[in-house]
Amino acid sequence: MIRTNLSTRPFYNERAVHLWLGVLALAVVAATAFNASRILRYSRSDTRLATQASQDEARAATLRQQATRLRASVDPKQLDFASAEARQANDLIDRRTFSWTELFNRLEATLPDDAHIAAVQPKIDKNGAILLTIKVTAKSVEDVSRFMERLEKTGAFARLYSVEDRFDDQGLLQSVLEGNYVPGAAKAAGTAP
Numbered sequence: 001m002i003r004t005n006l007s008t009r010p011f012y013n014e015r016a017v018h019l020w021l022g023v024l025a026l027a028v029v030a031a032t033a034f035n036a037s038r039i040l041r042y043s044r045s046d047t048r049l050a051t052q053a054s055q056d057e058a059r060a061a062t063l064r065q066q067a068t069r070l071r072a073s074v075d076p077k078q079l080d081f082a083s084a085e086a087r088q089a090n091d092l093i094d095r096r097t098f099s100w101t102e103l104f105n106r107l108e109a110t111l112p113d114d115a116h117i118a119a120v121q122p123k124i125d126k127n128g129a130i131l132l133t134i135k136v137t138a139k140s141v142e143d144v145s146r147f148m149e150r151l152e153k154t155g156a157f158a159r160l161y162s163v164e165d166r167f168d169d170q171g172l173l174q175s176v177l178e179g180n181y182v183p184g185a186a187k188a189a190g191t192a193p
Contacts, residue, residue: 091124102183107134110150114139118174122181132157132181137172141165144175156182
């Protein structure tokens with residue numbers, strides 16, 4: 001086996017090496033140009049954002065000073081008056097949202113055949129809870145008890161109890177019931193007697 005090169009001039013693949021070196025140099029130049037453009041872009045952006053941040057801080061300081069002046073100029077009596085007016089308006093809105101139709105539908109759906117409602121009086125307390133007073137006329141105590149049980153099963157009535165029970169001249173039981181009423185708690189349609 002011959003291990004020597006018999007050619008007078010050994011062949012080296014110089015073109016391929018030069019081509020790969022050129023491609024590599026071009027990639028390095030392109031990456032350098034890309035990095036340089038990004039550095040310039042980010043430095044401009046950083047300068048712009050720093051300027052905007054300092055302007056925003058100055059504006060915030062000005063607004064804080066204006067807010068302090070405005071707070072000092074507010075009269076506490078006027079603030080209390082406006083607060084009382086707002087509470088009164090909210091109370092009126094709450095009263096307006098009370099639905100008599102919904103209440104009477106619930107009462108009608110739960111009322112036994114031998115009982116009649118004589119009066120209904122709602123009261124709204126400080127917390128916005130509705131205290132309902134119902135005057136019922138019935139033939140027996142069982143009718144009133146059944147009526148109270150059905151009302152509580154609707155979920156719209158809580159802590160329902162009898163305040164006063166008496167029989168009239170005709171032998172009918174007249175009972176005054178009181179309890180909390182929560183209008184949106186349940187539907188009267190689901191609690192038919």
